[in-house]
């Protein structure tokens with residue numbers, strides 16, 4: 001019996017984020033700012049931790065019932081968690097989505113440079129990054145500071 | 159073509175060059191091309207030699223100086239430059255008594271000063287990224303007069319101008335940068351501007367904690383600039399004979415978590431006659447000033463000391479830049 005059928009039934013409409021490294025589902029929740037959905041009665045978030053996986057040994061799964069991740073969101077997810085698979089579900093039909101890489105990221109990530117203008121209290125400066133995939137970093141467009149892509153989860157806003 | 163030209167207005171063109179800087183923000187030396195820099199240099203050179211006077215070319219214009227950090231020299235330099243070009247100066251200098259101390263954001267300060275009719279904003283601010291942010295907030299051009307430890311493009315312009323004046327050209331220059339390369343705002347700007355020239359070679363001489371930031375290295379690599387790093391005193395001495403120019407920056411005690419480490423490092427990064435003896439006789443020594451004790455006064459009398467001339471070049475460079483940014487003819 002697979003972990004999935006053991007734990008939760010299928011959804012008819014929404015997004016399934018699969019192959020998230022085990023215990024990293026919170027990064028997905030932060031990247032998608034899912035807490036902002038708390039007033040939304042239509043959306044449910046189902047989080048599965050430590051599910052057996054052929055590919056990863058153990059993995060997390062996040063099911064977003066009645067929520068379709070946007071292309072922008074999908075791109076950031078794929079950047080930070082390259083193993084992730086994104087499946088859109090419409091009327092039980094599964095459609096696998098392979099997002100491209102983002103060229104820019106706006107908001108979502110705090111600049112690691114403490115003296116950056118985007119970290120100055122009350123200053124209305126939204127952080128903005130250029131993705132330099134070939135160097136494995138993103139660069140703050142305001143202060144030029146580089147952040148390694150694998151360190152992005154440590155700097156997620158929220 | 160000597161004599162006083164009230165340059166710019168009425169289509170007069172002191173140099174006969176196209177003004178590529180009119181209305182532009184001067185935020186980062188990454189954004190400046192070699193042609194942009196050479197335009198500023200050509201005009202500054204004429205101003206220096208007295209063949210072109212830019213008096214009153216900015217009459218009727220308002221230049222705002224927002225200095226949210228104590229900086230007497232750069233402030234004075236911009237103030238005198240703007241006034242001598244005939245501009246009115248709106249200044250917010252002392253953050254202790256200004257609205258900034260009362261907690262006003264940079265965004266609001268920029269909006270307010272624009273409301274007073276500023277045609278251009280010169281900004282010194284302790285935050286990295288402040289100049290770009292201000293430029294996005296402002297409709298008028300913003301000139302970065304120092305954005306935290308990030309950049310100081312007008313300093314780099316006067317630095318490269320000094321190198322060009324002394325060596326006749328910038329292409330092929332071999333320059334050592336010594337001291338605090340990590341927190342010095344002049345070092346990235348200087349590197350970004352030098353990267354626009356051919357065959358430049360840079361030697362970064364600093365302790366590991368104060369070595370040049372990675373984004374500067376990436377930029378140099380992308381532009382095909384050769385650079386090397388030296389950490390130990392012996393390596394520095396080994397590099398000395400190769401250099402045309404030695405650019406010295408201040409090492410500040412507060413950058414070191416451990417004061418004994420600072421004491422250890424300090425001695426290895428002092429420029430005196432003894433260190434210069436390892437270099438070529440015509441090696442030029444530069445320093446953005448003010449200095450503390452990283453540059454011995456005994457160097458002042460040597461022909462190697464370029465730094466007083468370098469400091470004097472601040473005024474003509476800033477005059478030329480203000481003239482060009484505010485739309486004067488090239």
Ligand SMILES: [Zn+2]
Nearest residue numbers: 111116140143
């Ligand atoms: Zn930043």
